[in-house]
Amino acid sequence: MKKEVRIGISFLVIMLALASLVTGGVGIKWDQESALVSEGEKTCLSYSVYNPWPESTYVTIEPSDELKSILVLQDVESKLVPANTPSTQAIPVKFCFKIPDIYTRDCWISGLICKQECEEEQKVYAGEVLVKAVPPPTEISGTGGSATTMSVSAPLNIKVKCNAHARNFTLLYVLLAIIAAIIIIILLVRKYRKPKIERDKERMKKLQEKIKRESKK
Amino acid sequence: MGVNENFVLAVFGALFIFSIFMISQTKITGYATTGTTISNVSIAKYLSITMSPNLTAGIQFGTINILPAVDHNATGNNLSAGNSVYSLNVSADSNTPVDFCLMANVALTDSSNENTIGLGNETYANASTTSAAVPDVTLQALFTTGYVVGGANVAPGDVTFYRFYLDVPVAQPSGTYNNSIGFKGVQTEQSC
Numbered sequence: 001m002k003k004e005v006r007i008g009i010s011f012l013v014i015m016l017a018l019a020s021l022v023t024g025g026v027g028i029k030w031d032q033e034s035a036l037v038s039e040g041e042k043t044c045l046s047y048s049v050y051n052p053w054p055e056s057t058y059v060t061i062e063p064s065d066e067l068k069s070i071l072v073l074q075d076v077e078s079k080l081v082p083a084n085t086p087s088t089q090a091i092p093v094k095f096c097f098k099i100p101d102i103y104t105r106d107c108w109i110s111g112l113i114c115k116q117e118c119e120e121e122q123k124v125y126a127g128e129v130l131v132k133a134v135p136p137p138t139e140i141s142g143t144g145g146s147a148t149t150m151s152v153s154a155p156l157n158i159k160v161k162c163n164a165h166a167r168n169f170t171l172l173y174v175l176l177a178i179i180a181a182i183i184i185i186i187l188l189v190r191k192y193r194k195p196k197i198e199r200d201k202e203r204m205k206k207l208q209e210k211i212k213r214e215s216k217k
Numbered sequence: 218m219g220v221n222e223n224f225v226l227a228v229f230g231a232l233f234i235f236s237i238f239m240i241s242q243t244k245i246t247g248y249a250t251t252g253t254t255i256s257n258v259s260i261a262k263y264l265s266i267t268m269s270p271n272l273t274a275g276i277q278f279g280t281i282n283i284l285p286a287v288d289h290n291a292t293g294n295n296l297s298a299g300n301s302v303y304s305l306n307v308s309a310d311s312n313t314p315v316d317f318c319l320m321a322n323v324a325l326t327d328s329s330n331e332n333t334i335g336l337g338n339e340t341y342a343n344a345s346t347t348s349a350a351v352p353d354v355t356l357q358a359l360f361t362t363g364y365v366v367g368g369a370n371v372a373p374g375d376v377t378f379y380r381f382y383l384d385v386p387v388a389q390p391s392g393t394y395n396n397s398i399g400f401k402g403v404q405t406e407q408s409c
Contacts, residue, residue: 023273026402027265027308052310053267087263087310130401144325144393145277145291146339146381150268152402170240177236180229187226 024057024083026152028131029090034157042098047154048090049131051081058134061093067127067158071097078134095129103162112171118162125160128153264315264373265308266402271296272303276381276398284387288340288354291381299349301378305400309374317343317368317377318401318409321360325383327392334394336360338384343368347378357382364401364409371405 029048037043051057060078063071079093102123107114132151191199271293279292293302307315324336337359342352357380358367368377403409 023267023270025265025267025306025308027263027310029261029263031259031261048263050263050265050310052265052308087265087312090263128403128407144327144395145275146321146325146396146398147275148268148272149397149399150266150273150401151399152264152266153407154262155404155407173236173239177233177240180233180236183229184226184233187222187229191222 023053024055024081024133025051025053026057026059026081026131026133026150027051027087027090028129028152028154029087030129030154033155034159036159036161037099038161038163039099039101039103042096044094044096045129045156046092046094047129047131048087048092049079049081050085050087050090051083052086054083056083057081059093059131060134061095061129061131063095063097063156064128064130064153067125067156070099070102070125070158072100073097093131099158099160102160106167108167113167113169115167116163116165118164120162122162123160125158127156127158129156262313262404264311264313264402264404266315266317266400267306267308268400269302269304269306272305272379272400276303278381278383281383281385284385284389286383286385288357288382289385291383294380294382295349300347301352301380303379303381304347304376305368305371305379305402306376307371307373307402311373314373314405315371315402316366316405316407316409317371318364318403319360319367320362320364320399320401322362322397322399325394325396327390327394330390330392332390332392332394334383334385334389336362338386339396340382340384341367342380342382343377345371345375345377352378352380354380354382360398364399366409369405 027050029050032045035043035045047061049059049061051059058078058080060076062068062076063073073096075096077093079091081091085091103116103118103120105111105114105116130151130153132149194202277292278289281289291303296302305317319341321336321339323333325334325339326332339360340357341360342354342357344352344356358365367379371377401409
């Protein structure tokens with residue numbers, strides 16, 4: 001065996017041995033622990049993920065179970081965090097969600113015309129944002145035992161803003177305008193569809209009938 | 218078109234104009250301007266953890282041939298010259314101490330027949346160092362299905378070592394039992 005090949009194989013063996021001693025990790029960087037969001041609106045929060053460890057990791061970002069019960073989640077994407085990514089070069093990850101309507105509204109016509117008085121106390125939901133390493137590193141088989149998973153978290157309090165407003169009739173006005181416009185168009189089409197001579201004849205006929213009625217009186 | 222039709226046309230024309238007027242009224246907004254200067258500060262926190270390779274590979278208890286088994290050691294508990302090879306590390310590239318939280322998703326379960334080894338039978342002990350006697354088996358804590366702190370106030374760059382134990386009752390049916398253990402790093406004093 002050539003010397004170069006022996007050196008190459010030795011190098012490979014050493015690298016494999018070293019690789020078995022190291023593993024990837026997960027890191028989270030955050031600069032906000034609470035968010036004021038409006039009900040019914042989509043909100044995105046930005047976190048950063050990093051991995052100062054010598055092996056790359058796939059991570060996902062998601063809320064803890066306490067927040068999952070209230071948030072309507074958008075897509076959860078997994079992201080590759082390369083090995084040796086320090087906190088100074090952390091990778092931004094957006095975390096988007098929507099808060100459903102949670103405050104009481106007084107509505108008419110199947111929820112079309114509503115007012116909101118915001119007399120309830122502000123609702124605050126406490127939980128965490130989790131960065132999880134995926135997929136779970138190992139599935140135990142054979143003699144049995146416990147697979148292990150790893151995550152890090154940042155606290156997050158979501159304060160839901162209630163937007164008080166009077167009953168909003170805009171939709172009703174829009175509907176009225178549409179209906180009025182349709183009826184106006186129908187009437188104008190009916191009016192101008194016939195030739196002028198026919199329209200004049202009809203008018204003449206009606207006038208004659210009117211004269212006849214009035215002369216009888 | 219008779220008088221009635223003209224009247225109807227006029228009414229709906231008025232209605233249309235009224236609706237458009239009302240819609241336009243709801244859109245009126247105003248702006249006030251003031252002179253300001255901006256002052257802000259951003260406080261960032263960051264933490265990163267990793268598991269030792271043996272912990273990443275899972276917690277294995279091997280084959281148990283004699284029942285009952287009490288405080289049966291996981292295979293990595295004393296693997297490195299009597300020291301534990303199970304550890305969680307906090308990166309030096311963190312700016313906050315970390316609490317480690319642990320939980321089990323379910324009791325160890327044989328998926329082929331749903332037999333379980335009770336959750337309270339799988340335990341762990343943790344310490345900031347490792348030796349033949351540390352982490353100490355007498356300080357073991359039970360796994361639960363909710364996260365609980367199992368390693369508190371670990372400074373950036375520091376390590377927490379673990380040992381895992383399993384009790385198996387005498388009447389436990391034979392089989393292969395599995396579950397999943399979660400490790401979570403949180404900022405110290407933040408609840409798990």
